[in-house]
Amino acid sequence: MERKLDTHTPREPKFSDGDRRRNRAYNKRFIPAMAIYVVLLVAALQMDLDSLATKLLFVAVPIVPAALTVVAVVRKMNACDEYQRLAGYRAMSIGFAAAMVTAVIMGFVGIAFEGDEVARVGGWAVFIVGMLGWGVAGSATSRQ
Secondary structure (H helix, E strand, C coil), X not given: CHHHHHHCCCCCCCCCHHHHHHHHHHHHHHHHHHHHHHHHHHHHHCCCCCCHHHHHHHHHCCHXXXXXXXXXXHHHHHHCCHHHHHXXXXXXXXXXXXXXXXXXXXXXXXHHHCCHHHHHHHHHHHHHHHHHHHHHHHHHHHHC
């Protein structure tokens, strides 16, 4: 009986209470920012872009949720311990590199094809690849 007790090792929780608290705080800032962004994007896409004022409003719409997102990420990184901060910066670096490579590729595609459609999707491609790179790298580094 004693041997069976000795071989049993308790499972450690995947996240500490502090980790869970920091993740909840981050999600309380990040998720509303993204929700505001989606609502504003849907509203902006319904706008009639005939006047200069509506075009400027359309361009200014993402500034508020983008700023809220920056605040959420900065606060999360400041609250992390050294290991989590290093892993987070590594993931951001990979996402940034992916975004920059995509920006260069989209720039050359825009020059080669001289189309407005390339300009329209170029920014979105950079954003999507950068965020996916950051997310995938973040998942990979947190499992190490």
